[in-house]
Amino acid sequence: MKLKKILKKSLKNKKCIKIEDVKEDFLKKAKKNGYKKKESLDFYYSHIAKYLKKLLKDEPVLIFLGTGHALVSEYYNTCFLIGTYDNFLLVDCGGGQTVLRQLKQLGIDPLSIKNIFITHTHQDHFLGLFWMLRVIGYSMIYGRTNTDLNLYGSAQVIERIKVISKELYRENFMDLLGKRIRLHELNDGIRLGLSGSNYTFFDIGSDKKEQFGFKADIGGCSVSYLGDERFRGSETPYVKGTDYLIHEAFCLNKDEPRMQPFPKGHSTVKYAAKTAKKMDCHNLILVHTEDESYLKRERLYKKEAKKYYKGTVFVPDDLEIIRLRK
Numbered sequence: 001m002k003l004k005k006i007l008k009k010s011l012k013n014k015k016c017i018k019i020e021d022v023k024e025d026f027l028k029k030a031k032k033n034g035y036k037k038k039e040s041l042d043f044y045y046s047h048i049a050k051y052l053k054k055l056l057k058d059e060p061v062l063i064f065l066g067t068g069h070a071l072v073s074e075y076y077n078t079c080f081l082i083g084t085y086d087n088f089l090l091v092d093c094g095g096g097q098t099v100l101r102q103l104k105q106l107g108i109d110p111l112s113i114k115n116i117f118i119t120h121t122h123q124d125h126f127l128g129l130f131w132m133l134r135v136i137g138y139s140m141i142y143g144r145t146n147t148d149l150n151l152y153g154s155a156q157v158i159e160r161i162k163v164i165s166k167e168l169y170r171e172n173f174m175d176l177l178g179k180r181i182r183l184h185e186l187n188d189g190i191r192l193g194l195s196g197s198n199y200t201f202f203d204i205g206s207d208k209k210e211q212f213g214f215k216a217d218i219g220g221c222s223v224s225y226l227g228d229e230r231f232r233g234s235e236t237p238y239v240k241g242t243d244y245l246i247h248e249a250f251c252l253n254k255d256e257p258r259m260q261p262f263p264k265g266h267s268t269v270k271y272a273a274k275t276a277k278k279m280d281c282h283n284l285i286l287v288h289t290e291d292e293s294y295l296k297r298e299r300l301y302k303k304e305a306k307k308y309y310k311g312t313v314f315v316p317d318d319l320e321i322i323r324l325r326k
């Protein structure tokens, strides 16, 4: 069974890697070679990280654990890893325990995550954190990890982490907060070096919950992210000319009258594409979407975006890896 060959053939030279395709391809070939499904899955989980790590080496990547908005059921809520393999910043955690499943599918140990940034305290971004904390915190308590964890967010995020943790965990966990689980309150415009890259965090000026976005300089590429709200203009210094803009797109333009994204702080594919053009971003990544268009989403969203923007458009699936290239 030449797993190495299968994975290399599937993944080599692709701008983005759909992990589900790799898994299916692997299982099909594994079955032919006499592996039973269960054994193959175990084999997959235990080997995927090793092979992806080998393939991607030190390449900067984005890995989307989820790509949907708050109330989707066909996707996980939008959250992602940014960095190089084994040295990621986790941006948001989605709304539940699925964050652990998504990491497992990629062969990534939650204990390898040292830095987590939470954009805001809405449940689709925030509540998955408490599953990460449960795994990481209790691994600290029971001596299964020596690594410390850093959490980054606004004053509101940091305060809510303390309040909710107190409701959920025992005293031995609470003793870790501020010690091995360090809480870092972000100010508008603060610059930090995290997981081998440079980040500038900024207040996006939300009129709902306090929310931060970032500009990252990673392996020669720049990436801007505005959380789950649309570009308003004040973010221009952080977004202008970035190689990759990650922008939410609640729905297609034709569905705007029915889905009403704008009063919720969200936007449409058309709006996101026009923003990417105006801001001279070379690549546009659309996330935080509806799931009515499931299976057709990538095709329909790209088609609409291309009408207004000439750069490269990505509409990643959950578990898709985007290789960050100049």
Ligand SMILES: [Zn+2]
Pocket (backbone or CB within 6 Å): 069, 070, 122, 124, 125, 228, 288
């Ligand atoms: Zn959201």
